[in-house]
Amino acid sequence: MNREKSDATSAAAYRFPGFRAVVVTLAIAATTLGCTWSLLTEHSVRFNAFRSGRGFYRLPPLPIMYDRESGKEITIESQNDFYDYDGPFVFREYAAESEETPKAPGDGTWRDLQTSIDAVDLKKARTLLEKYLDETESEISWEGVRDTRNAAYDMLDAMTALKKGSKPEAVKIYLDARNAFGFQIAAPETEELIERAAADENLEDNADYLRAALLVRKELTQDALEAFAKLIAAYPDSEKSEAASYMWSKLTMESSYSFGHDGCGILRKDDRGEEVNPSAIEPTEKCQDENWHRAVNAFQRLMKKYPDGRYFSDARGWLAFLYKRGGERAKSLAEYYRMLGHPTRRAVRLEAKKSLQIIGHEYDDATLDEVEKLIADDVNTAMAYAYHRIYNHAVDLTYARVEPWCCYGENPWGERRKEEKRVTDARTAGSHELGRIVSFATAVMKRYPNAPAGGGFVIRVAEANLELQNYGDARAFAVKALAMGVQDDLRAEALWTKGSAEHEMDNLREARATFTALITEFPSNKLTEGARRLLAMTAEDQGDLESALEHYLALKYHYDVAYFVDVLMPTDRLATFVEQRPNIPERDRLLYAVGVRHMRDGHWNLARQTLEKVKTDSGINENKMSMAEEDSKSRFAKEPSWEHDKPLVVKTSWVMQDLKTIDVLEHLEQATYNSPGDESRAEAMYQLASYLFGADDLLFYNPAAWKGTRADLLNELQSGDSVRSPNESQIIFEHSQSHDTIARAIPIYLDIASRFPNTRAAKDALY
Structure with a gap:
């Protein structure tokens, strides 16, 4: 390394x-x-x-989690x-x-809740239950959170008895029973507490529900189904009726053949994209057994009866699962996309995204045609579908490229052809998918020619055209969407698409204005970072390196800042940049960069004067070795720190080393000018070259900028496709030559041999 x-x-x-x-x-x-x-x-x-x-x-893909x-x-x-x-x-x-x-989200709140229950402070307990549910709304991926949320809802349901005249002490008995029921194993006193709670007529339905849940825990499925059905019939208006209906539906689903057999509903490939042995595929009629049909109907009834209910989205998720296992993939996808388009609940959207990620994205035209027919009348669903198909699937294909490590086996030529075919097929499939979205969004757009909803589909057409590299069309549709008055995230997406198309078409002035508008209007949007990044790139393309550097500093793009101040930006422009911004937080690191650049350029006085202005962090030299290591010697003062979490500062030891280097090089250089004859001048040049040849290879390094990453980053940049200007590779090469001490020494040795061939130093130089 x-x-x-x-x-x-x-x-x-x-x-x-x-x-x-x-x-x-x-x-x-x-x-x-x-x-x-x-x-x-x-x-x-x-x-x-x-x-x-x-x-x-x-644009970014849809998320899978929420922080x-x-x-x-x-x-x-x-x-x-x-x-x-x-x-x-x-x-x-x-x-x-x-x-x-x-700790899992809400742990502290749940502990406080138990204290309130023990104190029979049910008013506070209700507040804490609501707080817990709010804290964990988008956190159900944490182990145990889903079960605890179910318990919280159950407790809130029991508290409705207070409004019917039940005493707090009676409700507390039920809350104790619910705590005893636990999350995996019920405590021995659970049944006794349930019986005591049932003595209050307002809690009979709650007690019956917990009895049925206890039967589920004991794996007495048929008894549990009968208990839930009995509860639904006895208490049709109870707050527990919806929960009991959900549990009956879920238990019925779990009793179906399809639920326990992965071979139900699979296509030619499994969820991992691997070919499936035909013998592993279960017959549809076997998977769609009586319980499958009962469960589908039950979940549909639940959703119809409780359209705003607590279990509506859970029911939809299980319905999608049943359709998948029953071989009705289009209906399954439609339900997941309805979840993905939920207008208010992030948790539902995240669950849908994860489910879609698991079941895969590659479907034939017939399946997707059916999906589009099922969702076309639902604006939110259709919008989510179009975005997901573009940015969570199609672009993964259109951006496919030949992997550099693909072709090193026994038959590299054959592997190369195979890899190239994979890339070609992927790009073709991605373009086909984007074309599909253009057609779908255009058709839906025509239903809403002037409404804000129509503007959303205009955006989707613009985005698909952007990815199809039809930049003129992309810009035109984005402008149309903005004129239709799209708001919030859709407006941000429209500005993004418009600016991106303008940048690609080399309309840099317009692109800069568009990205600036996006950042100004949406300073904290999920697109803001990317827009500022594109604004920096636009400024670069206009030759405005100063504005680009300002954006990279604001973004805290440390790699790009290091590259700008140490490689790309001319020294005089960097010096002026720093001089004109005396109060920026990064002033000393940038000033240090100017000093190092002057030192590399051989401007000794400028380098010295600049470095002497830098405010340094003295502290303890973190590069000091232990007493037992290398006889208590220190490593080179500018040896970088490998800890990227350490603050970016300028160490006193670095500046002291640089000032020492400047003094030595200036003295050696002056000697080459002041030597009276060929022999002495050749010897002076030899001493200068030998000093450089034997110097530490970090002599001209800027540890405040790179923190140990310079060589790797520049190597990756040179070998990759990320340089942004025609002469950039040459700039990197020249930087590397000026940075490398041996590269500096060799031309001096050669100059000695060429100019002073008969001197003793010339012979040593060639050696």
């Missing part, structure tokens, strides 16, 4: 059911990248592991973003001994 090695941080292993496999799989794949695996990031332009070229115009602490939705992309993502769903391989296992 290069001495400027990458940051390979390790941390605690937080495991969240259903997502660990996704992250672990990527972690394994990432090891093929060698030293650079920890540099994977979405938060960059040139060093973006997931985007390049027109990929920056791609309550940050208020951000988590996509598969951000899960894969090893270097930058640090939310609660991050997979960490090693746990620090001092690090506690994270």
Whole structure:
């Protein structure tokens, strides 16, 4: 590994059911990248592991999780973003001994609830139950949260007895019974507490429900079905009637043949995309048994009777599952897309997205034609369907490319042809999918020619055209949507699409104005970061490196900032940039970068004067070795730190080393000018070259900018497709030559041999 090695941080292993496999799989794949695996990031332009070229115009896929602490939705992309993502769903391989296992959302509230129940303070208990449900609305992926939410709802139902005249002490008995019922194993006193609670006539329905639930716990399915049916008949207007109907439907579904047999409803490929042995496919008539039909009808009745009910979305999810297992894939997809288009409940949308991720995205035209017929009259569903098919499926195909590690087996030529065919087929399929969305959205759009809903479908047409690289059409439809008055997220998407099309068509002035409008109107939108990134790229393309750098600083794109200040931006423009911004937080790091650049350019006085202005962090030199290591010697002062979480500062030891380097090089250089004859001048030049040849290879390094990542990042940039200007590769080469001490020494040695061939130094120089 290069001495400027990458940051390979390790941390605690937080495991969240259903997502660990996704992250672990990527972690394994990432090891093929060698030293650079920890540099994977979405938060960059040139060093973006997931985007390049027109990929920056791609809108984000729909999320799979929600991070309550940050208020951000988590996509598969951000899960894969090893270097930058640090939310609660991050997979960490090693746990620090001092690090506690994270607590599930609402744990503290649930403990406070128990205290309130013990004190018979049911007014406070109700408030805490509502608070718990609010805290965990989008957190059901945490182990145990779903069961605890069910308990919370059950307790709230029991509290309605207070309004009917029940005493708090009687309701407390039921709450104690519910706590004794637990989440997996009921306590011995559960049945006794249920009987005591049933003594209050207002709690009889609640007690009957808990008795039936206890039968489920005991796996007495038929008895439980009869108990729930009896409750529904006896208490048709009870708050427990909906819950009992849901449980009856769910138990009936679980009794069907299809529920327990994975061979029901599968197509030619399983959920992992692998070919299925035909003998493993169960006959449809066997899967659609009597209980399958009963369950489908029961869930449909539940949804019709309680359209605003607590279990409506759960019923829809199970109905989608039943359709899938019953071989009715189009109906299944339609139900999942109805969930995905839920206008208010994020948790429902996230559950739908995960389900769609699991069952796969590749379907034939006949299936998708049927899906579109089923959802065309539902605006929210149709909008969600179009976005999902574009950004969670089609673009994954249209951006396919030949993988560099594909073709190193026994038959590399054959493997290359196979890989190229895979890419061609994927792009063709992706373009076909985008064309489908254009046709679908256009057809729905015509139903609402002037309404805001119609504007939404105009946006979908614009987005599909953007991905089809029909940039003129994309811009035209985006402009039309804006004229139709689309609002909120749709307006942000319209501005994004318009600006992206303008940028690609080289209408840079218009693109800059459009992206600026997006950022101004939506300073905290999920598209804001990407828009500012595109604005930085637009400024670059206009030659306005100063504005681009300002955007990269605001975005905290440390890799891009390092590249700008150490490689791309001319030294004089960087110096002026810093001079004109004396109060920016990054002033000292940028000033240090100017000093290092002057030092590389051989402007000794300017370098010295600049470095002396830098405010440094003295502290303890973190590079000091232990007493037993290398006889208490220190490593080179500018040896980088590998910990990317450390603050970006300028160490006093770095500046002191640079000032020392400047003094030495200036002295050696002056000696070459002042030497009186060939022999002495050749010797002086030899001393200068030898100093450089033997110097540490970090002599001209900027540790405040790169933090150990420079070599890996520049190598990746040179070998990849992310350079953004025609002469950029040459700029990187020239930077590398000026940075490398041996590269500086060799031309001096050659100059000695050429100019002073008869001197003693010339012979040594050639050696």
